[in-house]
Amino acid sequence: MFDKILRYVESVEKEAIPQLSVNCVILGFHEKALHVVVNRISLDSVHLMVLPGGYVYQKEDLVVAMERIVKESTGLEKILFKQFAVFGKASRSFNREFTKSRVFKSKADKGVLDWFSKRFVSVCYLALVDYSKIELRPTQFMDGAQWLPVNKLKELAMDHSDIVKSACESLRKEMPYTPIASNLLPSKFTLPELQALVESILGRQIDRPNFRRKILKTGMITKIGSDTSNKRRPADLYAFKHGRKTSLIEEYRFGF
Amino acid sequence: MFDKILRYVESVEKEAIPQLSVNCVILGFHEKALHVVVNRISLDSVHLMVLPGGYVYQKEDLVVAMERIVKESTGLEKILFKQFAVFGKASRSFNREFTKSRVFKSKADKGVLDWFSKRFVSVCYLALVDYSKIELRPTQFMDGAQWLPVNKLKELAMDHSDIVKSACESLRKEMPYTPIASNLLPSKFTLPELQALVESILGRQIDRPNFRRKILKTGMITKIGSDTSNKRRPADLYAFKHGRKTSLIEEYRFGF
DNA sequence: CCAAAAGTGTTGTAAATACACCCATGC
DNA sequence: GCATGGGTGTATTTACAACACTTTTGG
Numbered sequence: 001m002f003d004k005i006l007r008y009v010e011s012v013e014k015e016a017i018p019q020l021s022v023n024c025v026i027l028g029f030h031e032k033a034l035h036v037v038v039n040r041i042s043l044d045s046v047h048l049m050v051l052p053g054g055y056v057y058q059k060e061d062l063v064v065a066m067e068r069i070v071k072e073s074t075g076l077e078k079i080l081f082k083q084f085a086v087f088g089k090a091s092r093s094f095n096r097e098f099t100k101s102r103v104f105k106s107k108a109d110k111g112v113l114d115w116f117s118k119r120f121v122s123v124c125y126l127a128l129v130d131y132s133k134i135e136l137r138p139t140q141f142m143d144g145a146q147w148l149p150v151n152k153l154k155e156l157a158m159d160h161s162d163i164v165k166s167a168c169e170s171l172r173k174e175m176p177y178t179p180i181a182s183n184l185l186p187s188k189f190t191l192p193e194l195q196a197l198v199e200s201i202l203g204r205q206i207d208r209p210n211f212r213r214k215i216l217k218t219g220m221i222t223k224i225g226s227d228t229s230n231k232r233r234p235a236d237l238y239a240f241k242h243g244r245k246t247s248l249i250e251e252y253r254f255g256f
Numbered sequence: 257m258f259d260k261i262l263r264y265v266e267s268v269e270k271e272a273i274p275q276l277s278v279n280c281v282i283l284g285f286h287e288k289a290l291h292v293v294v295n296r297i298s299l300d301s302v303h304l305m306v307l308p309g310g311y312v313y314q315k316e317d318l319v320v321a322m323e324r325i326v327k328e329s330t331g332l333e334k335i336l337f338k339q340f341a342v343f344g345k346a347s348r349s350f351n352r353e354f355t356k357s358r359v360f361k362s363k364a365d366k367g368v369l370d371w372f373s374k375r376f377v378s379v380c381y382l383a384l385v386d387y388s389k390i391e392l393r394p395t396q397f398m399d400g401a402q403w404l405p406v407n408k409l410k411e412l413a414m415d416h417s418d419i420v421k422s423a424c425e426s427l428r429k430e431m432p433y434t435p436i437a438s439n440l441l442p443s444k445f446t447l448p449e450l451q452a453l454v455e456s457i458l459g460r461q462i463d464r465p466n467f468r469r470k471i472l473k474t475g476m477i478t479k480i481g482s483d484t485s486n487k488r489r490p491a492d493l494y495a496f497k498h499g500r501k502t503s504l505i506e507e508y509r510f511g512f
Numbered sequence: 513c514c515a516a517a518a519g520t521g522t523t524g525t526a527a528a529t530a531c532a533c534c535c536a537t538g539c
Numbered sequence: 540g541c542a543t544g545g546g547t548g549t550a551t552t553t554a555c556a557a558c559a560c561t562t563t564t565g566g
Contacts, residue, residue: 005514012268017274017275017276017375017377018273018274018275019273019274019276020273020275020276020377031563036566056344056377058375059346060346061344061345061346062342062345062377064342064346083341083342086339086342086379087338088312088317088318088319088379089317089318090314090315090316090320105536110538119273119314120342121276121318121342122377123342123344123377123379144517186461190545191528191545191546192544195547200439207529207530207531208530208545208546209530209546209547209548210528210530212545212546212547214527214528215541230326231537231543231544232537232538232543232544232545233535233536233538233543233544233545234536234537234545235544235545235546236545236546255511255527255528256528268536404517445559446518447519448517448518463555463556463557463558464517464519464555465519465520465521465556466555466556466557468518468519468520468544470554471557487516487517487564487565488515488516488517488518488563488565489516489517489518489519489562489563489564489565490518490521490563490564491517491518491519492518513566514565514566515563515564515565515566516563516564516565517563518561518562518563518564519560519561519563520559520560520561520562521558521559521560521561522549522557522558522559522560523544523556523557523559524550524552524553524555524556524557524558525554525555525556526553526554526555526556527552527553527554527555528551528552528553528554529550529551529552529553530549530550530551530552531549531550531551531565532547532548532549532550533546533547533548533549534545534546534547535544535545535546535547536544536545536546537540537543537544538541538542538543538545539540539541539542539543
């Protein structure tokens with residue numbers, strides 16, 4: 001499995017900015033919880049769970065690299081994103097995880113070891129996507145991609161758990177200013193669904209009647225019908241007036 | 257003057273992350289206006305005005321690099337800072353400015369040209385300092401450091417004007433949540449002074465009585481005496497309760 | 513006494529909150 | 540019919556903004 005990694009690294013490294021990487025926290029909303037896309041690197045006995053990421057090519061804008069990585073993972077082209085942090089401690093590398101693997105002990109060669117112990121500065125982006133519309137695909141030398149609820153992700157490699165935490169905080173901060181939800185929900189949704197999303201981002205409950213009023217008063221959504229799904233009383237269906245956004249603009253303000 | 261630049265670059269480049277730089281937007285408050293620290297690079301006829309910045313050493317945390325750069329420019333050690341943006345377009349270099357200089361046409365050698373046309377990804381930090389306590393000093397290969405009002409800085413090199421603009425926006429966003437002012441004012445100040453600062457950050461006027469009430473209600477400042485300066489009616493003197501902060505924590509909330 | 517800047521009070525409106533209530537469906 | 544979740548109404552409190560007013564100084 002080293003061959004796969006080395007082949008990828010070697011093919012990319014020479015055309016890329018040396019110690020710089022982009023990492024993407026791709027968030028989706030599913031079953032009343034925020035989920036994040038993670039990839040798996042298998043090193044024989046050891047499995048590293050990591051965020052989608054990669055190098056930035058010499059002639060590639062930083063943002064373009066991020067979009068490329070998100071597209072590789074999700075297939076999506078125009079996404080809502082935000083550059084929310086840079087992780088740049090001198091000790092940042094996969095070295096610790098790597099040297100724990102059995103593979104390392106037996107057959108690691110210098111090239112692989114060097115790469116896994118290389119220091120990276122990572123520019124981190126947040127991307128919001130519609131969970132229901134995405135088929136995940138593993139990229140690069142990864143051998144698996146999956147959604148993980150953001151609450152249960154202690155086991156990510158390196159400092160990637162911290163990156164996700166930081167992303168969620170950033171999202172929470174932006175919440176009141178932006179139609180974030182329009183990118184995390186299907187095009188048609190009910191108000192209780194929207195409320196569950198907002199609550200999961202903010203991490204607290206909101207009074208239902210008050211939530212309705214506030215959201216409706218912003219004028220960002222319109223009623224478009226009634227829910228057909230067979231539960232209890234059917235909920236009204238809504239849609240965002242202006243569709244998907246690709247930038248975080250302070251357009252509506254509804255501070256909770 | 258190339259010698260100076262080349263000597264610096266060569267001495268630093270081999271121990272640093274290749275195409276990564278840190279830039280600092282060091283802000284101070286003076287005469288009712290925000291000012292930013294800029295350095296001057298003289299290339300014979302052409303003068304480049306740039307933000308303080310530099311490489312990140314291989315064994316140096318990103319934040320430490322930033323602190324080093326701020327200290328070089330201002331002498332300050334513990335400052336309030338924030339990483340607010342990354343500038344990473346593929347076209348980002350000093351090439352355009354450099355090739356305009358007369359020096360380039362006459363005596364530029366390949367080494368210098370290479371360096372000036374190198375692509376950099378710049379991690380940008382905002383630093384808030386007390387204008388009155390600082391003696392600026394030119395750093396690295398710069399030959400002058402000065403304060404410039406943030407309103408009049410079209411003439412900065414590369415995209416550094418955009419960086420400052422972005423910094424000011426970020427500051428404006430953080431304003432309502434943080435005791436930012438404590439780092440931009442002397443330890444003793446009057447409410448009108450504080451109001452002038454807040455107004456200059458937000459870019460709009462605030463009703464004086466309402467400003468007083470809001471600030472006082474947060475409990476972040478205490479009255480400590482009366483102003484002695486000889487103008488009209490003496491203003492009350494205040495001080496921040498908890499002194500200088502070195503991190504932006506959501507501690508007080510007073511949304512204007 | 514007057515002008516200018518600092519500080520205080522009042523009032524009307526809008527926003528936020530809490531909570532009681534009614535409605536539509538499945539079982 | 541009753542439990543459950545969806546939707547509506549209303550009263551209280553708090554925040555906000557506007558503006559009139561008083562106080563203290565220098566000239």
